[in-house]
Amino acid sequence: MFKDITLGQYVPGDSFLHKLDPRTKIMLMIAYIVAVFLVQRIEIFALVIIFTVAVTLLSKVSITYLFKALKPMKFLLPLMFLMNLFLIKTGDLLVEWWIFKIYSDGLKNAFFIVLRLATLVAGTSLLTLTTTPIALTDGLEKLLSPLKVIKFPAHELAMMMTIALRFIPTLIEEADKIMKAQLARGADFESGNVFKRAKAMLPILIPLFVNSFRRADELAMAMESRCYHGGNGRTRMRVLCFTWRDLVAVLVMAALIAAIVISQKLIPAVF
Amino acid sequence: MISISEVEYSYEDGEDAKKALSGVSLEIRDGEFVAIVGHNGSGKSTLAKMLNALILPDSGTVTVFGMDTADEKLTLDIRKKVGIVFQNPDNQIVTTVVEEDVGFGPENLGVPTQEIRKRVDRALEAVGMTDYARSAPHMLSGGQKQRIAIAGVLAIRPDVLVLDEATAMLDPIGRKAVLDIAKRMNKELGITVVMITQYMEEAVIADRVVVMNEGKVAMQGTPREIFRRGDELRKIRLDVPVMVELREKLAAESLIPDTDALTVEEMAEEICPLLLKN
Amino acid sequence: MPIIVEKLTHTYMPGTENEHVAVDNVSLTINEGEFFGIIGHTGSGKSTFIQHLNGLVQPTSGKVTVDGFDMSDKKQRQKGRALVGMVFQYPDYQLFDSTVLDDVAFGPKNLGQSEEEAKKSAAEAMKTVGLDPELFGEKSPFELSGGEKRRAALAGIIAMKPKYLVLDEPMAGLDPSGRRDVVATIDALRRELGCTVIMVSHSMEDVARSAERIAVLNEGKLYALGTPDEIFSKTQELIDMGLDAPQTARLAEALRQKGCDVPESIYTNERFIEWFRGLKHV
Numbered sequence: 029m030f031k032d033i034t035l036g037q038y039v040p041g042d043s044f045l046h047k048l049d050p051r052t053k054i055m056l057m058i059a060y061i062v063a064v065f066l067v068q069r070i071e072i073f074a075l076v077i078i079f080t081v082a083v084t085l086l087s088k089v090s091i092t093y094l095f096k097a098l099k100p101m102k103f104l105l106p107l108m109f110l111m112n113l114f115l116i117k118t119g120d121l122l123v124e125w126w127i128f129k130i131y132s133d134g135l136k137n138a139f140f141i142v143l144r145l146a147t148l149v150a151g152t153s154l155l156t157l158t159t160t161p162i163a164l165t166d167g168l169e170k171l172l173s174p175l176k177v178i179k180f181p182a183h184e185l186a187m188m189m190t191i192a193l194r195f196i197p198t199l200i201e202e203a204d205k206i207m208k209a210q211l212a213r214g215a216d217f218e219s220g221n222v223f224k225r226a227k228a229m230l231p232i233l234i235p236l237f238v239n240s241f242r243r244a245d246e247l248a249m250a251m252e253s254r255c256y257h258g259g260n261g262r263t264r265m266r267v268l269c270f271t272w273r274d275l276v277a278v279l280v281m282a283a284l285i286a287a288i289v290i291s292q293k294l295i296p297a298v299f
Numbered sequence: 300m301i302s303i304s305e306v307e308y309s310y311e312d313g314e315d316a317k318k319a320l321s322g323v324s325l326e327i328r329d330g331e332f333v334a335i336v337g338h339n340g341s342g343k344s345t346l347a348k349m350l351n352a353l354i355l356p357d358s359g360t361v362t363v364f365g366m367d368t369a370d371e372k373l374t375l376d377i378r379k380k381v382g383i384v385f386q387n388p389d390n391q392i393v394t395t396v397v398e399e400d401v402g403f404g405p406e407n408l409g410v411p412t413q414e415i416r417k418r419v420d421r422a423l424e425a426v427g428m429t430d431y432a433r434s435a436p437h438m439l440s441g442g443q444k445q446r447i448a449i450a451g452v453l454a455i456r457p458d459v460l461v462l463d464e465a466t467a468m469l470d471p472i473g474r475k476a477v478l479d480i481a482k483r484m485n486k487e488l489g490i491t492v493v494m495i496t497q498y499m500e501e502a503v504i505a506d507r508v509v510v511m512n513e514g515k516v517a518m519q520g521t522p523r524e525i526f527r528r529g530d531e532l533r534k535i536r537l538d539v540p541v542m543v544e545l546r547e548k549l550a551a552e553s554l555i556p557d558t559d560a561l562t563v564e565e566m567a568e569e570i571c572p573l574l575l576k577n
Numbered sequence: 578m579p580i581i582v583e584k585l586t587h588t589y590m591p592g593t594e595n596e597h598v599a600v601d602n603v604s605l606t607i608n609e610g611e612f613f614g615i616i617g618h619t620g621s622g623k624s625t626f627i628q629h630l631n632g633l634v635q636p637t638s639g640k641v642t643v644d645g646f647d648m649s650d651k652k653q654r655q656k657g658r659a660l661v662g663m664v665f666q667y668p669d670y671q672l673f674d675s676t677v678l679d680d681v682a683f684g685p686k687n688l689g690q691s692e693e694e695a696k697k698s699a700a701e702a703m704k705t706v707g708l709d710p711e712l713f714g715e716k717s718p719f720e721l722s723g724g725e726k727r728r729a730a731l732a733g734i735i736a737m738k739p740k741y742l743v744l745d746e747p748m749a750g751l752d753p754s755g756r757r758d759v760v761a762t763i764d765a766l767r768r769e770l771g772c773t774v775i776m777v778s779h780s781m782e783d784v785a786r787s788a789e790r791i792a793v794l795n796e797g798k799l800y801a802l803g804t805p806d807e808i809f810s811k812t813q814e815l816i817d818m819g820l821d822a823p824q825t826a827r828l829a830e831a832l833r834q835k836g837c838d839v840p841e842s843i844y845t846n847e848r849f850i851e852w853f854r855g856l857k858h859v
Contacts, residue, residue: 161395162394162395162396162399190393190394190395191393193395194392194393194394194395194436194437197435197437198389198437201437242390243387243389243390246385246387246390246391247390247391247393249348249353249385250383250385250390250391250393250448251393251403252353252378253351253353253378253382253383253385254378254382254403254404254407254451254452254455255375255378255379255404255407255408255455256403256407257375257407261409262406262407262409263405263406263409263410263411263412263415264406264412264415265398265399265402265405265406265412265415265416265419266399267412
C-alpha cells in the first residue's frame with residue numbers, strides 16, 4: 029500500500045512563503061545561493077543565519093523538516109570539517125598534539141565550509157518544503173520560456189516533469205503488485221549474491237517496463253485525443269501572478285545581499 | 300453526424316496482415332446513443348479511434364460533421380467535436396491535480412483562463428466530482444478516475460462522446476456511475492454517445508446496437524431486435540444479457556409467451572401476471 | 578487440513594493520520610476441496626484478505642494457518658506458500674519471460690525442479706488451461722490475447738501444483754467468450770486436479786454459479802458467510818451494500834415486491850426455469 033506516498037517534501041500550509049509565486053521563490057533561491065557565496069568572512073555569516081532562521085519561522089514549517097533535509101549530510105559535514113581543520117596549514121599554529129596541527133585558517137575554514145553547506149541545504153529545502161512539485165514545474169516552465177527563442181524545449185520539459193510526477197505513485201504501486209505476484213510464484217529476492225539478486229529482479233522489471241511502454245502509448249493517444257499539440261497556443265487554467273508579497277520578498281532578499289556587501293566593506297575584520 | 304464509408308484498416312503492412320476493419324460502413328446520427336459490441340479483436344476499438352482521427356483508414360472515409368478525418372488541417376476541429384474516454388482510467392489522466400487535468404483539453408485549445416475555470420467547474424459538477432477538484436488522481440478509485448476522464452472530455456464541449464470500453468476495468472459501482480453519466484449527457488445535453496463495450500447488459504440501454512465481427516458490421520438494430528438473435532450472437536463469440544437468456548429458455552419450453560423483454564424490470568412485468576394467475 | 582483464519586486484522590499505516598483498517602477481525606475456515614467464493618465491493622478488504630492466505634502481507638493481529646503452517650512464521654510461511662497458488666487479476670503483473678513455456682516454468686523452477694522437470698510441469702499446466710504447448714509454448718507471452726494471457730498466468734500457478742488456488746477477479750475485463758473459457762478452465766481444474774478454489778469477485782453472477790460457500794466482506798468485516806442459498810436470500814441487503822446481485826436474484830426480488838411468491842433459493846436461470854416448470858405442472 030504505497031498509495032499515500034507523497035512526492036518531494038512539500039508540507040502543506042498557507043504561510044507567507046507558501047503564498048509566494050513559484051517563480052519568485054526559484055529566483056530568490058538562486059539569489060540566496062549567491063548571497064551565501066558572497067560572504068567571505070565568518071562573522072558576516074551571522075546575517076545569513078539570522079535570515080535563514082527568520083524565513084524558516086515565517087514558513088511555519090517545523091524545524092525538524094530542516095534537520096531531516098540535513099540528515100543525508102551527516103557524514104559529509106563532519107568529514108569536510110575535519111579535512112579543513114587538519115589540512116590547511118596557514119595562519120597561526122593554535123594546537124599541536126602528536127601528528128595533528130591545527131592552524132587558525134584551518135579552524136576558520138572548517139567552520140566556514142560547514143556553515144555554508146548547512147545553510148545552503150536548509151535554504152534550498154525551504155523552497156521544496158513550501159512549493160508543490162507541480163507549482164515548481166509551472167514556475168520553471170515560465171522562467172525558462174524566454175529560452176524558447178533558442179529552441180530550448182521549456183514546455184516539453186515541464187510537461188515531462190508533470191507526467192513523471194503524475195505516474196511515479198502509479199508505478200510504485202504497480203511495482204508492489206508485480207513483486208507480490210512473483211513472490212506468489214516462489215520468486216526469491218533476498219538470498220544469493222549481488223549477481224543472483226540482480227537477476228532475480230528481472231521478473232519484476234520486465235513486466236514493469238512492458239506495462240510502462242503500453243501506458244506511455246495509451247497516454248499519448250489520450251493526450252492527442254484531448255487536442256494536445258505541443259505548447260503552441262496553449263493557455264493555462266492556473267495563471268501565475270505576482271502579488272505584493274513577491275515584491276516584499278524580493279526587497280528583503282536585496283536588503284540581505286546589500287547588507288552582506290556593505291558590512292564586508294565597512295566593518296573591519298574581527299578574526 | 301458521423302459517416303463511415305467502406306473503411307479498411309490493418310495494423311501491419313504486407314500480404315499476410317490481418318485486417319482489423321474490412322469494408323465497414325456506418326452512420327451515427329446526431330443525438331443518438333449507439334452501442335458497438337463485439338468480442339476482443341472484432342475491430343470495435345479500432346473503429347472508435349477512427350472517430351476522431353487517432354487512426355486513419357487505409358482506404359474508405361470517415362467524415363465527422365462533414366470534415367474528412369484524413370485532412371490533417373481539420374484534425375483539431377474534429378477532436379473538438381468528438382471526445383474519447385479510453386479503457387484504462389490510469390492512462391488518460393495527465394496531471395497531478397484533478398481540476399487541472401479536467402482543464403487540460405481547454406488549455407490545449409487556447410481557451411481563455413476564466414472560461415477554462417467555468418468549464419472545469421461545470422464538467423466536474425456534471426460527473427459529480429466537484430468535491431474532488433483538488434485531489435490527487437492516484438488516490439481515487441477506478442470509477443472516480445473514469446468520471447474525471449469523462450469530465451476532461453466534457454470540458455472540451457464535444458458533440459460526440461465515445462466510450463471506448465470505458466467500463467471494462469471498473470467494479471459494478473463504477474460501471475453504473477459511468478453508464479448513468481453517459482445516459483444523462485445523451486438525454487439532457489443531447490450529446491451523441493458511442494459506447495464500445497463487451498458487456499451485453501450495457502448495450503441494452505442504447506438506442507441502437509451495432510455488432511462487429513471479424514472487422515465487419517455483422518448486425519445492427521435496436522437492442523430488442525438484436526437480442527432476439529441470440530443464436531447468431533453466440534456464433535460470433537458473444538452472448539445475450541442474462542434476462543434475455545432466461546426469456547429464451549422459458550419461451551422455448553412455451554412456459555411464457557414469446558416477448559422481447561430485456562431487463563429485470565421488463566421480465567418482472569412479463570412474468571408477474573402469469574404467476575399471480577396461478 | 579484446512580486454511581484457518583482466526584481474528585485476522587490488517588491495518589495500513591497504523592499510527593498515522595492515514596491509518597486504515599482494511600481487514601477487521603475476520604475469522605473463517607476454508608475446507609479442503611471446496612469452491613469458496615469471496616465477494617465484496619472495491620475497498621471491502623477482499624484483496625488484502627486474500628494476500629494473507631499466501632503470506633504476502635502480515636497480520637496486524639490474528640493468525641492465518643494453511644494446513645497447520647503458521648503464515649506469520651518465516652520458515653513455516655515458505656511451506657504454506659507452496660500450498661497456496663495465487664492468480665492476480667491482471668496477468669500483465671506476472672508474465673515476463675521470453676516464451677510462454679519458460680514463463681509457466683518459472684514457478685516450478687523456483688520450487689527446485691530441474692529445467693527439464695519444470696518444462697514438463699509447464700507443458701502439463703498449459704494443457705490443463707487449454708493452451709496447446711505445441712502452439713503456444715514458443716510464443717512470447719506479450720503476443721497473446723487478453724483471454725490467453727489470463728490462462729497463461731493461471732497455468733504459471735497451477736504448474737506449481739498448489740492445493741489451494743486463489744483467483745482474484747478471474748473474469749474481470751474479459752469478453753463473453755473469454756469469460757466462458759476461464760469458467761471452463763476452473764471447472765476442469767476442480768474435476769481433474771481436485772483443487773480447492775477460492776474465487777474473489779464483485780460479479781456475483783460468476784460466484785453464484787459455482788461457489789459452494791460464500792463470504793461477503795464489507796468495510797473489512799465479515800458481513801455474511803454461508804451457502805449461496807443463504808447468501809442470496811439476502812439479495813436486497815447485498816444490493817444496498819453496493820454489490821451487484823445476480824440478475825436472476827434481482828428478478829426474483831422484483832417479483833416478490835409485486836406480490837408474487839418466489840422461493841428464496843431462486844438466483845440462477847437454471848433454478849428459475851426448473852421452478853417455473855414445476856409451477857406449470859401443478
